[in-house]
Amino acid sequence: MLKHALLGFLSYGPMTGYELKQTMDGSTSYFWHAKQSQIYTTLKRMEQDGLVASEIEPQEKRPDRRVYSINPAGQAMLREWLDAPLLELDQRKELFLLKMFFSASVNKETLLTQLRLQRDLHQKRGEHYRNDVANNISVHDREGMHNAKDLLMWGTTLTFGQRYEAMYVDWLDDLIELVETNF
Amino acid sequence: MLKHALLGFLSYGPMTGYELKQTMDGSTSYFWHAKQSQIYTTLKRMEQDGLVASEIEPQEKRPDRRVYSINPAGQAMLREWLDAPLLELDQRKELFLLKMFFSASVNKETLLTQLRLQRDLHQKRGEHYRNDVANNISVHDREGMHNAKDLLMWGTTLTFGQRYEAMYVDWLDDLIELVETNF
């Protein structure tokens, strides 16, 4: 749920909706993302529910900023969420696998085109993690605003992303070979 | 989208909403699932849109069955969907990773409990794929109603599921060790 992600980020310090969007895009985006519009509406609702507070910070030459900060109720909810174990795995949805499941009747070349494109996309995303995201984390490191545990947890989710993409590419390579010889 | 999954299954032959739910649970559920209620409402909408047709099959001692079959418009839509390549990766959402991202402040033992539980769940799901789902596919094999290509594609999605769970368990093992020594 977006609410928890926003509480998590706001626990590091006050931020605007705009900044939250950017921060998410540069960190959790490969396992949690949201559109600008959803962030704004969710923050508004969270304020009504007393989880966060906002203050308008006037600016010249730039639109005014609405800066949100977490308040005690929000902090309590974040803590509760973090402490509660996930008792069940969420069922995933992977459109590409669904397509493959039903693709026996697809023309060989059409299928190979799709598989190679998909391979390319996962390859690129894997590289993106190794470069951009890793870089982003080390920037926060140098800022010295976060402790070693934070960096460990951020790094570990990044590792997950890399391994996931590597596994995906391997699987696609195997499937491409299978289709080339068996279709 | 559920619509495509339903069209895919109905392309194998007519089925009721109830049977579609069961079939999905026993095959695509680890990359595409739906609740009974959603299946019924979606089928209804698809019939209004002219993608499928339904006929009521009266039964004694059992509630009447509403049997759906795919019609030409549905077949065309399925074909179109299968032939169109996915140009972008869908952004995933993985609640557990989000939690880990913000878990630096969580108590060591609480965190380890969560990690071990999660490891257990993924381990079990991996086994489930190796047993139940694989078995399900070989049943369809013996029925002789599907060709070699179908079985190849079904098997390959199953392989994906197994590798995914194996990767997940490995990652959790590494993280557990990291937390044990560094927290």
Added chain:
DNA sequence: CGCACCATGTAATGCGTTACATGATTTT
């Protein structure tokens, strides 16, 4: 006797996306 299975659906709510709406400043 109780539980699982067969079999269908509707209503309310929640989460998320797309489209709409504005407009100045800074970078290429």
Added chain:
DNA sequence: AAAATCATGTAACGCATTACATGGTGCG
């Protein structure tokens, strides 16, 4: 001169979940 960035939001729509509602059959 055009595009990206800064900065905010609302409205309509779509997909999915949860809860509600019903009731007979078969098995242990």
